[in-house]
Structure formats: structure tokens, C-alpha cells
Amino acid sequence: MALIVQKYGGSSVADAESIKRVAKRIVDTRRAGNDVVVAVSAMGDTTDELLDLAAQVAPIPAPRELDMLLSSGERISMALLAMSIHSMGFDARSFTGPQAGMRTDSRHGAARIVEVTPTRLREALDEGAIVIVAGFQGINDDTQDITTLGRGGSDTTAVALAAALGADVCEIYSDVDGIFTADPRVVPLARKLSHVTSEEMLEMAANGAKVLYIRAVEYARRHGVLIHARSTFTSNEGTYVLGEGMKNPREPEGEAMEEPIVAGVATDLSQAKITVVGVPDVPGKAAEIFKIVAKSGANVDMIVQNAAPTGRADISFTLPKSDAAAALRALAAEQSDVGFEALLHDDQIGKLSVVGAGMRTHSGVSAILFEALSTTGVNIEMISTSEIRISVVVRGDELAEAARVVHAAYGLDGEVEAVVAAGTGR
């Protein structure tokens, strides 16, 4: 008997009909002879509605109370899901984060899991029940207050439960079919991947792929949890995310095909570029600049510095569009201290990343990228690389074309256009 952890996001339990559909899916998994533990998010827009209410009563809600408020969303969805399963004749019990033993630190709104002690879940499983757990929430070990895990928290809940219970697989359901070689809305010939390594997944997620949250993938990688990303709306197999030493469970032993060099092409239109012009070319200036930017709360991604023979350098960096205003304000306030000449702001950029574990052992991967872009006449503005990734910044309005050309150049194109799921929210 296998133990399967499943995670359903808000769009999968948006209304009574969806909840009944998910309940049926859970019951089918149970009927197939598996133990089932489910992590569930709040219904549809519940969290946004609660945030809206909070904003109406308090301009800056107290973090402890905001977590108390938001954690009510999952209580609603999980209780409804449990009673729906019950009405199909199966024992199901819902547990809040605290009841599930999801112990965290005290950072309200962005708590980290410290330890999972799923005693009550084990008992319920031993008694034959299907276990439903509130995603996104935990309890602060010190003060016994409710905490929430922040963005993507329910994915993390599911993976943490899978790790603590030694589950065979953690199925993360969403409205897309799995992980694709590119975003099918950008690259119509994108193919669904049968599997991807967790390090590739991390690079793709960090560079624009939205199917899984980085934090959950990291947790899975660290704790050896096998993730299966699949769709709530079909029974198709999705994509397995393999940690170190893991095999794709669908590929019979010994028959593994040779791994492709490039797993996928990720695109990202959410970044802006700031250029600090005419920075005195003396040691410590870059440190000075990025200390100022960090203090503004901005999350810097790519950095390029052109040291010119004039004794002045230009430093460009990218960051989320939403962080740009604060970073610009912070830099402008320190202009005379740092001694730079001007600030340029560009929010019309696009980032294209090619990701593949095979890059480690194959040369010439970047040449294919640059060649493909040059034949299309796309200008490269910035380049950055990791061991298994090459990213370039191009004009935003050229990003889609660039992605299609690069996708084809690496031989990733499928034979038919991918079907894009109707729902796009998660």
C-alpha cells in the first residue's frame, strides 16, 4: 500500500462543484489501494477577499492577527472537502496546521517550517481515514500562535508532509498538465516533460516558470521527496520532479533514454532594469550601490558592470518591476555620496533562460543560443549564467519570438501545439 500526498490549490476547490470533483479524485486514489494525505489551499479568491477586509479595518494589519485571519480560509476548504469525502462513504478528517504538527518559526506571513510532528495524522491513517490538512499554515513553537508560510505555502505544506510521513510521491495539482519545455502561451510547440531534475526545476522556477514554487522544490530536494506535478482537470500523467538519484517511475528500469541537454526555455516579463551611469571606477563602489538597493528591500537578479577606460563605469542590474520604484528612490537619495552621474530605468525588458543539467557536460550550448538570436535579429542586452543555465535580457516585445526560435534551435519543438488550459490562475 502506497502513501500518496496530494496538494490542491485554490482554483481546484473554488466552489462546491470543484470540491466535489476533487473529493471524487481523492476517493479514487483511496479506492486504488493507497493511503491518502491531502494539503488544500483556501477556496478561489478567499485569501484576497480576507486581505481586502483587513485593509478596510486596519491600514497596516498586525501580523499575528493577519495570520489568524488568513488561516481561516483553509479551514473552510478543508472541512468542506472532508465532509464531501464523508458523504461518499469514506472516513475523512481535516486537521489545521497546528493539529497536523506543522511547527514553524515566528515570522508571521513568511514562517519557515522548523519541524513536522504528524502524530495525529499517523493515528488517523492507521485508523483508515483519509487525512485532509490545511495548507499554508503552522504554529509558532515559542508562543503557540498561528503562522502562515507565505506565497506558495500550500505546496510547501504538501512536500513537508510527504517528507515527514515518508510518502511515496507528492502530487501537486494545478490547472496545467505538468512542466513544459516552455510556457505554451508563449511557445505553442512547447512539449510536456515526462520528468525534470529538481535543480533544473529550481532554475526554471526562478526564471519565470510558474507551475511549482521554488521553496517547495527546494524542500523536496533537501528531503528526497518525489514530486509529481499534474492537472486537476485530466487524468493524464504530469511531470515528475526528480531529486538526486531518483528515477522516473514511469520509465522501466534500464530503458532510460539519454537525457536531453536542455530541459526547457523559461521566459520572464516581470523584471525591470536599472542602470547606474558614471560610477567612479574605484574599489567598493559596487558594494556601496548594492547595499543601498538591498536596504530598499529590492531583490536583485542579474548584474552587469562595464568598466570603461574613462575611469567611470556603468552598472546595470535587473529586479522585479514592483521593487524598482523603491530602489530608484533609495539610490537617488544617495547620489552625491556614491558619486554616480545618472540613473536609467527600463521596464520594457524580457528575460529568456535556457536550462538544462546536460550543460555541465556538453560544450557549445551557449553558441546555439547566441546563433539563434542573431539570425532573428534580437539584440542581447545582458547575459548571466549558472552551471546549468544561460539567461539573456532582450527587449520585452521581442521575447516571445526569441523564445520560439531558441526552443526550435535546441530541438525542443513538439509535433503539435500544446493545449493551453482554460484557467490560468493558481
Place this chain on the structure above:
Amino acid sequence: MALIVQKYGGSSVADAESIKRVAKRIVDTRRAGNDVVVAVSAMGDTTDELLDLAAQVAPIPAPRELDMLLSSGERISMALLAMSIHSMGFDARSFTGPQAGMRTDSRHGAARIVEVTPTRLREALDEGAIVIVAGFQGINDDTQDITTLGRGGSDTTAVALAAALGADVCEIYSDVDGIFTADPRVVPLARKLSHVTSEEMLEMAANGAKVLYIRAVEYARRHGVLIHARSTFTSNEGTYVLGEGMKNPREPEGEAMEEPIVAGVATDLSQAKITVVGVPDVPGKAAEIFKIVAKSGANVDMIVQNAAPTGRADISFTLPKSDAAAALRALAAEQSDVGFEALLHDDQIGKLSVVGAGMRTHSGVSAILFEALSTTGVNIEMISTSEIRISVVVRGDELAEAARVVHAAYGLDGEVEAVVAAGTGR
């Protein structure tokens, strides 16, 4: 420094504006130098909306899960209330039923409080915080599952907290100004009572007065808690409900007026009457009938039996209209066994009750009632009495007139018409 427990019902926290108004009221109480503990219900129609969702996913929701679901309503209102108080510059902390130490038995949906261990509330009070507690909910001591207290549960939560913390007073806020000598919508000249004894309050509540829940009044009586029923929408003093040996805190020592013999007139249109016709007049038949009725789940109120010299008797009883169908079905199924001749059902009755602790020591109280009714030509169909109450059943469409006449006959009429609150729901 006094410790004041306040309870706000769903209509008092129905939206963001109401929550801010309640927050201000709580802050004013704190500013006046009091420690404040607040029990709060779910916002407006939240509970009904959750019940509706439950009905959509499961015809008969599992009780444990239904309690989990419903308990989310108070988490929302209490977190919003706490953050609203916070934004006014006061420390406020919300606590769920379990966190507040509200320990109950395991009857989901109708749990009884077993013990209150408000350790965390004491700590928060000692640290100067305003304490907000989720009404209506607790935790089952055996299985550590969430329970709810059923109808009027938040009133009971407030009184139980007041008892456990040794509060000076438990203020129960609603949309009416206090306890009246009669329902002002029925008797326009009804007067607000400055105080009422808890035994009078119990009789009035059991016989149609809707301001306070019986269970909360009983708990207060048993644990010596002073209740102050007042309005969320005015700063008027309301009505004190006095337990044994308690004095009205508004009346200076020694100046207490003589107690009125009759405290009020309660009216109730929610009952129906069933008459079992032609019951064999042999011992044990009444027991047989009421065993059948009890098994149907019906809650019998008044009973009248006319033993006739014919060897056959008619037995009439009243019960909530909603219980009548089940009781009739159950009786009809046993007609041949019991040997009665026919069943009559009448849902056009009204019950009028005169309540007053002074009845114990004064004679002639019932004579005033019968005299008043006879001069108006109202026919009495059933009579029942307790130590401090006389109830009569009359035609439903004559109830209002009967109440006005009786109210005047006991000298209860005020000089001006009472203002009826805009909102009527609780």
C-alpha cells in the same frame, strides 16, 4: 481596575464599518481604565453562508467537519476586530476557543463547556493587552477536536469567560436596548427594565423573549456572573440581570425601590398545539403518548388533559411548530396500539406569559390576568403555571391585543412608546 467581559453578536460586526465601531467602543472601555475581554460572533450571515456551502457538498455533513467549518467564522471576525483595535494604538490579541482554554465535551454542534482554563488570556491581560476570544467554539478534551456550542453559543462563551476570570460584569451587546417589560413590536408602551432577576429572565427567555439565550443566563446564575444586556448602537445603560443576592449596581445602597410583582409579559407565536382525541382513560396512556412524542425529537412545552366521565380523555400539548410534523407522524404510526380516536393539529395559537418573582409572595396575580383577558373577550385555551409565571394559550391573531391589555392591567405601561431598533436580527 475592573475587568469587563463584552460580547458582540454577528449583527454588531456585520461589515468593516461595524467592526471599526465596535473596536472604538472596546477602546473606550479600556481608556476608562478597565481590563477588557471580548467574545465575538461570526460576521453577519457568515454562519448561514457556511451552512449553505456545507449543504452543497454533503447532504448530511459529518459533525466533526461541520464544527471545523463553522468555527472559521469567528476566526475571521475576531482577527479583524483585533487588528482594528491595534490600528488605534492598543495592544489586542485574538484567541480561538481552544487557545482560550474553552474545554467542552464531544457533542459536535451542541457541546457543553466542561471547564475553562484561560491561562493564555490571563497572560495577555497581565501584559496589558485587550483580549478577543472566538465565541461559540471550544475544544473537545478527549480527542482535541474543535467543537461548537450551538445556538446562542457566543453568549455562553462570554458568560463562561466572565466566570472563569472573575469579571466584574459581562456586557452582552445586541441591537436592542436591553430587556423590556414586553416585546416593543407587540406592546408599544413596553418599558425597558433597569434590572431583572435571573430566574425571571429565564422564564421570559423560555417563553418567547429573544434578547438573551437561556443557556447563558443559566450559566451566569450558577456561577454568579452579573450580566448587563445593552445595545451596540447607543451608550444607554441597558438591563442588569441579577443572580441571587446581587444588587443593581446603578441603584445606590439602601435606595432600592420596592420590587414590582410582575417583571414582564412575554409573547410567543412559535408554537403549535396537538390534541390527541379519545384516549382510553386508563393508567399509563399519557406516558405512552409522550414517550412516542419524545422519540420523534419534539420538545413538549404545555400539557393539558381533560379526563371526561365517558372513559375517554383528550390530551392537548404544545410544541415548537417545526417539531409538529414529526410528532404527528410518530403518533399516527402508533394509533392502534395506543387506542386513541383522532389527532388534531393547530398552528394558529399564541402563548402569553406573565413573569414575576413577586408572584411567590403576592396573591391575586392570576386573577388580574384572567380578568383582563375576559374583558377583551379573549378566550383561554390552555393554562400552565410555574412558581413565578402564568402562561395561557390563546388564538394567535388575538395575542398582540391580549398582551397590550394584560401589560396595562399589571401597571407596566410606560408613558411613551418604546423606540424599536432598526435591525431585528441577532
